[in-house]
Amino acid sequence: MEGRVTIESLPYEVLERILTDIRVKVEDIVSCCVTCKYLCGVCQRNSLWKRKFSQHYPYTYSYSESICKEKVDWKAKYASLYRCKKKLIQCILALSRTFVWSMYHDYEWPDIPRRALDLYETLFLDDLGDANLFYILDECYNIMKTGPQCMDLTLKHYAGKLYSHVYERCVINAEWKKFIEQPEESLKYSYEEGLLWVVVSLQPIRSEPQSKKVRIMLDKLASESLCYIRQKYPDNPLCNKMETKCEFLTGNVSYWKGEHCSEIVQAVHYVIKHEYGFKINNSLYESRPDHYCVDQVLINRKGSSKLLLVIESCVANRLGVHIEVHKNVTGHVLDTWKLYFVGQDGVSGYLNACEICKKDPSSLSIVMSEWQEGQTVDALGMCQSIIQQIVFLAECWLKGERWQAGEPVLYDLLDEETYNQPIRLLFTAWQHVEHWKMSRLYHYMHQLLNINKSHQTQGKLLHLSILLRINSKDTLEKLLEFRRRMGQPPNTMRDLLRMLASVDKRARTRVSELKNLLSTAVTSYSSLNPLASVPWPHGWPGGEMVQKRRVDRKSWQVQFAVGEVLEQRGGDLCVVYDWDSMCVESEDTLVLMGETGLAHGTDQPFYRVLTDGGSARYLAQENLRHARHPQHLKNPLIGRYFTAFIYPFYIPNPQKAYEYPEDANIREQNALTLKLKFAVNE
Known part of the structure; x- marks a missing residue:
């Protein structure tokens, strides 16, 4: 009779493989340690904890691997980071309690100033050393992605703010520095590396290394192009070559003669445009940053004409053709690009339009039959042009109009001559746009400033800082000095001086208050828990708040409460975060x-x-009604006003709960009434 099969009869390699699965939590591994000696021995293996460490803290793991030459005790290292998590959560909640402030009730701090986020860069410096920033990056990502999507919204919202700030310091700037430190000759035509940096700068999301995915997709396109060349151009010498694609990458010199290079480039264009069906999107109204990120373009097969051209150049380079990107010297942000190949024998030329593209008007922006000699676009210029066009699209997006490609008019308050506009016009513009759109534009402008240190970019960024109230007094002083250098008219200078004198002194103390909170030991996690229903303290930075109560006839007509999920005219869902008894x-x-x-x-x-x-909207009561099926909404500002979604409504944060003290009972009454009403109808 065979013996019973138990878990101890499994090889330790199999058990380790099971425990290293991403779905197995660390708490479960610790529980396995106390079951038996065999499992305890498996759970103590250094290779197991190394794998779990790399799963939960990938940036910290990469940094530790690069500097540690000796053997590392990964379990002890994991435990040291795990102990820091509680302190980080407390400090993020302290950040939320300091800067949770309605953008409609307090224009002074609608967003967190960068100097407040700078305080977190040295939070674990004594414990973790130089790995401090990488740990904050990993832990903030874990906070945002773990747990139910509709819970801990305030914690996730401010963890995302801190994550974006640290990501820019650790990853974006490091990748850009690594990119520009290449040798001058290789940097000039490093289009592929430039596209990968654009992905990092525009999509700060931790995932599998994008470079690996992108290169696999480009290799696949090169293989398909090679098959097409063998069918279409059997006499091309590329068909007789059996070398790998890496042997064709010969730097700035083509592997083939000019006539053969022309055939290869035409084949690459046909495969990408017509066999794979890549579509061009030149509509400014429909364009998104995804259309300029090479990983998303390769997946969705839709992007801007400029990016598709660069993708064609990367594929042709894999087949041994040296490709340059040229542009017409119009100087406009929507200038036209075209591919220019140079053969081994010196024969060169531009990519001509194929017969199918000539019949498609939307494709003529990629390959134009009529073209004069243009100016070479290097890799740095390509990155700059892409970010410039993203900024241009964001400005048009804020304007909210359907702009046509090539129209020379820019957003009237944020164009290239922004510093000549009176500052009061910018304050007027602030009232007509959503704050999170302005924050996104600020991010794009900041990336552009890293590439192009021009006065125009600096001036626009300073004006956006004024709109977002980031570091108010310092920004005003910088803007004042900037306009003085640019020869600003006297009346606008007077407006700036008046603004500089009227900066609220209490608002400038908020960062110092946060600094005191972080420097002193935070009392406990529960005291900073936003789910705790405690009144907003009058002594907190920002002063006493005004409560809204239903005390008069007008306010009695308010049917809905803060936190209720409603249905707009047309069926779209929304959540109330503020109300007025009249417009x-x-x-x-x-x-x-x-x-x-x-x-x-x-x-x-x-x-x-x-x-x-x-988005955020201001709607009349007659155009709203209770939602029949309330659900969690996807909006980047929800975590700013609410802490959790507990069906069928949202739980306001302490500030909103204090501002609307009577809305809690109304939410409960409406929820009970609707439950009975819908139950009867069903």
Whole structure:
């Protein structure tokens, strides 16, 4: 009779493979340690903890691997990082309690100033040394991605703020420095490395290394192009070569003669454009940053014409053709690009339009039959042009109009001559755009400033800093000095001086308050837990808040409460985060929000809501109703006002709970009424 098969009869390699699965938590491994000696021995293996460490802290793991030459006790290292997690959560919640502030009620700090986020860069310096920033990056990502999606919204929101800040310091700047430190000859045509940096700078999301995925996809396109060349051009010498693609990469010199290079480039264009069906998107209204990120373009097979051209050059380079990108010297942000090949024998030329593209007007922006000699675009210029176009699209996006490609007019308050506009116009513009869109534009502008140190970029960035109220006093002083150098008119200088004198002194103390919180021992996690229903303290930075109560006839007409999920006209869902007993916005704002032709006019309650599409709106009560199926919404600002979604409504953070003390009971009453109403109807 055979013996019983137990877990101890399994080889330790199999058990280790099971425990290293990403779905197995560290707490489960610790529990396995106390079951038996055999499992305890497996759970103590250094290779197991090395794998778990690399899964949970990939940036810290990469940094530790690069500097540690000796054997590392990965279990002890994991335990040291795990102990830091509680302190980091406490400090993030301290950040949220200091800077949770409505963008409509306090214009001074609608976003966290960068100098406040700088305080976290030395948080674990004594414990972790130079790995401090990498640990914060990994742990913030774990906070954002773990747990239910609709819980701990405030913690995840501010962890995302800190993650973006540290990601820029650790990854984006490091990748850019590594990119520009290449030898001058290889840097000039390193289009592929430039595209990968654009992905890192525009999509700060931790995932599998993008370079590996991109190169695999480009290799696949090169293989398909080689098959097409063998069918279409059997006399091409590339068909008789059996070398790998790496042997064809000969730097800045083509492997083939000019006539053969022309055939290869035409074949690459045909495979990408017509066999794989890559589509061009030149519509400014529909364009997104994904259309300029090579990884997303290769997956979705849709992107800007410039990016598709660079992809063709990367594929042709794999087949032994040296490709340059040329542009017409118009100087406009939407200038035209074209591919220029140089053969081994010195024969060169531009890529001509194929017969199919000539019949498709949308493709002529890639390959134009009429072309004069253009100017070479190097890898640095390519990155700069892509970021410039992203900024241009973001400005058009803020304007909210359907712009046509090539139209020379830019957003009137954020164009190249921004520093000549009176500052008060920018404050007017602030009231007509969503804050998170401005923050995204600020991020793109900051990336452009890293590439191009021009006065125009600096001036636009300073104005955006004013709009976002980032480091108010210092930014005003920098802007004042900048405009003085640019010969600013006297009336605008007077406006700046008046603004500089009116900066609220209490607002400047918020960073010092946060610094004191971080320097002193935070009392406990529960005292900073945003789920705790405690009044907002008057002594907290920002001063005493005004409570909204239903005390008059107007406020009695307010049917909905803060945190309720409602349905707009058209069926889209939204959540209320503020209400007014009557309209307090201008007529222009109502037109912008589409609130025209109201049956009850403006003498009715209005609500500020966050939509499921990611924007903020100001809607009348007659255009809202309770949602039949409430659910968690995807909006980047939800974590700023709410802590969790507990069906069927959101739980406001302490600030909102204090500001609207009566809305909690109304939410409960409405939820019970709707539950009974829908139950009867069903």
